[in-house]
Amino acid sequence: MIEKALICTTENLIPYRNLALEEYLMDTVPEKTCILYLWRNQNTVVIGRNQNCWKECRVKELEADGGHLVRRLSGGGAVFHDLGNLNFTFLVRKSDYDVSRQLDVILHAVSACGIHAEKSGRNDVTVDGRKFSGNAFYFSGQSAYHHGTILIDVDKEKAGKYLSVSAEKIRSKGVDSVRSRIANLNEFSPGLTVDRMERELCEAFGRVYGIKPELLPAESVDASRVEELRRKFADPAWIYGQNIPFNCEFSSRFDWGGVEIGLQVRGGLIAASQVDSDAMDEEFIRRVAPCLTGCPFSSEVAAKRLQAEFAADSEERQQYAQDIERLLYEQQF
Structure with a gap:
């Protein structure tokens, strides 16, 4: 009070x-x-x-x-x-x-x-x-x-x-x-x-x-x-911020904000990643890139990592994660 x-x-x-x-x-x-x-x-x-x-x-x-x-x-x-x-x-x-x-x-x-x-x-x-x-x-x-x-x-x-x-x-x-x-x-x-x-x-x-x-x-x-x-x-x-040379970039806009994802892929792995967004939940966005970095360059594996990262979070954050998971699957890499 x-x-x-x-x-x-x-x-x-x-x-x-x-x-x-x-x-x-x-x-x-x-x-x-x-x-x-x-x-x-x-x-x-x-x-x-x-x-x-x-x-x-x-x-x-x-x-x-x-x-x-x-x-x-x-x-x-x-x-x-x-x-x-x-x-x-x-x-x-x-x-x-x-x-x-x-x-x-x-x-x-x-x-x-x-x-x-x-x-x-x-x-x-x-x-x-x-x-x-x-x-x-x-x-x-x-x-x-x-x-x-x-x-x-x-x-x-x-x-x-x-x-x-x-x-x-x-x-x-x-x-x-x-x-x-x-x-x-x-x-x-x-x-x-x-x-x-x-x-x-x-x-x-x-x-x-x-x-x-x-x-x-x-x-x-x-x-x-x-x-x-x-x-x-x-x-x-x-x-x-960083200036990473990405060789895979994609984006989408959801009702909670826009997301732009850049991936630097080397030897079948995501060597570096960056997620830019105007989403209000800045902590959620900051947790996405570390989740993708080091992951095999696979839409399915990346989406599952993201799902696991936010499994214990609020329903709202889980919905955000599901939206990005769908975006990852849509890229079909």
Whole structure:
């Protein structure tokens, strides 16, 4: 049960430190406490933990314009951030994790601005069917976080310029483009600013949790640990990932996300594998590639390995595994 509500804000606009502070807050959140962390990034594309940056983002264009590419810990898809977007993160112990309650804070804040919003699909919040907030989730040890965007006055032309969304994913959303799918809240509440939304979020946080929020003391943050984490998020090896030459590649989109599998086959064995996905369950995706690596190059054997790997997991994960097993059988290798 939450007994203390803390608010953390930052003036920093560089994504590597912002994500570092987010991870630090997750690692150190006390029991019975919920931290609401509010932050912004300047001209940034943030990709999901298991995504291929070269397929999700026009990296050269972004970097030529002085933008930043960063890979987050959570799953899900790529998003564009600029100063017209306000990011939020709820950080709690797993025992206090409550997505419905956390989303109520967002819905109450938006309602206070005269806008009726609703949760849609697996991770979106929309107004009139158009997305202004995409959400993702991450669990580690005893802690968890739920974070997302709130588009207030984002440059949608830049979002369309830098994000390289597959035609299949666009079709699955029933829209024609990235720009037509997303909405800025100031379209529904003219004159709405990021500053006002930040104030409304802080007030809604207190109302929903029934606790007067306090500011997180700056001196409680270990700057050296945050810097260590910043270096991790800024490391090109973390951002860009491995560049494995695959000789067998295939993909599919399921209702829980898209999957792209690359296999490097040598001497009848899968010598290396990589699985890219915008699935929300980032841990599930991370477990698939090690399961395939070292396996004989056989659809049947690979599918059976996958089945065994997730046999003791939740029904939901077993269904994910079955979908990939069918994809493996379809390749007939």
